[in-house]
Amino acid sequence: MSANNETVGFVGVGLMGHGMAKNIVEKGYPLTVIAHRRREAVDDLVSRGAAEASSLPELAERSTIIFLCLTSSSEVAAAVERMKSGLKAETVIVDCSTSDPTITVKIAHDLAAQGIKFIDAPLSRTPKEAWAGTLDCMVGADPETFERVKPVIETWAGKIVHIGGVGDGHRMKLVNNFISLGMGALFAEAFVLARKSGIPAEKFDGVIRGGRMDCGFYQTFIAYSLTGDKTAHRFTLANAYKDLRYAENMANDAQMQTLIASAVKNVFAGAISDGGNGPEDYVPFLVDYVAERSGLKS
The missing domain is CATH 3.40.50.720 (NAD(P)-binding Rossmann-like Domain)
Incomplete structure (x- = not known):
């Protein structure tokens, strides 16, 4: 055809x-x-x-x-x-x-x-x-x-x-999302650590943006924390948690340890358990949950 x-x-x-x-x-x-x-x-x-x-x-x-x-x-x-x-x-x-x-x-x-x-x-x-x-x-x-x-x-x-072959696209997608969501967990914790250490948000962004750690994911992820834009990165925490569970299952099937992937999954699980399970609770909101667990108001 x-x-x-x-x-x-x-x-x-x-x-x-x-x-x-x-x-x-x-x-x-x-x-x-x-x-x-x-x-x-x-x-x-x-x-x-x-x-x-x-x-x-x-x-x-x-x-x-x-x-x-x-x-x-x-x-x-x-x-x-x-x-x-x-x-x-x-x-x-x-x-x-x-x-x-x-x-x-x-x-x-x-x-x-x-x-x-x-x-x-x-x-x-x-x-x-x-x-x-x-x-x-x-x-x-x-x-x-x-x-x-x-x-x-x-x-x-x-x-x-x-x-x-069939299934390989989904396998690669789970690896891709593990990388991106791992970056999200890393950026969220780094951003909160900077704040708790007295570094203003704009100074943090001034160093990362345009440097070697900058990327498209960072720019949409951090937009919410910098400007309050809730729609710059519309992918839900619930979907992220689901994808990380699938990635962990894939690793189990491959008989591989997931020291980092499981840690990232648990970061998102914490956000879900703290109430981030709604249809408009997007991945950049992870910063708020990390901040609150670290004693900072979001």
Whole structure:
């Protein structure tokens, strides 16, 4: 099947998915979406030319490639199960969520019996890049399926790396998130240590920004502490904690110690247990929880 004949379904038009789906429909692919939590996102996409399905089986019937951008492996598995009655042979389901690779491989194995491909293509960067169509994407798929879905992924991604087979995209994503969230825990503790030692926030930032320790993650992460911008880095503490648990599970499967990863996970677990479990409790708020546990008011 040529890319020009593909019809695309999208499940999960949240902070990331809305921008991704916008780029798919605006770059010429027939798109079907379904409402979940964000009715306004569906209305916007329909205004741009997308169709709305009333059920997951209906979305599956209309689609040759289906993108999932959901919160966790449990939501992915539930969505796949619900759409099964509408799936056709040769359909490709692309899981863009940050998922447990063990579950990814199991779903792919189960669907293969129906002639359906299930691959992983998790993301990196923020909703801003999703809207601009410049996300990073790491793909786990066989070469033929990768070449089939690549033109659609190119509508919303600026950097695409074919990591390997099914599950490898999710494995790399967990490693990537361990690095970024580890940096978040490190920056939060360093920022609070500087404050407790009498170094003003602007002086701390003056040293880090533009130096060797600066990076895009630092700039969006620290914006909340410096300016109060709550939306500069919209990734929740709950999702971060989930990803770190998945990374720890992956290391357990590999029979590897996680001296640092487990410590980072516990930093986020502390923030969750202290109340940072809401839908708008973002990763930069970690500074507040570290500060409060260190005797500073946030």
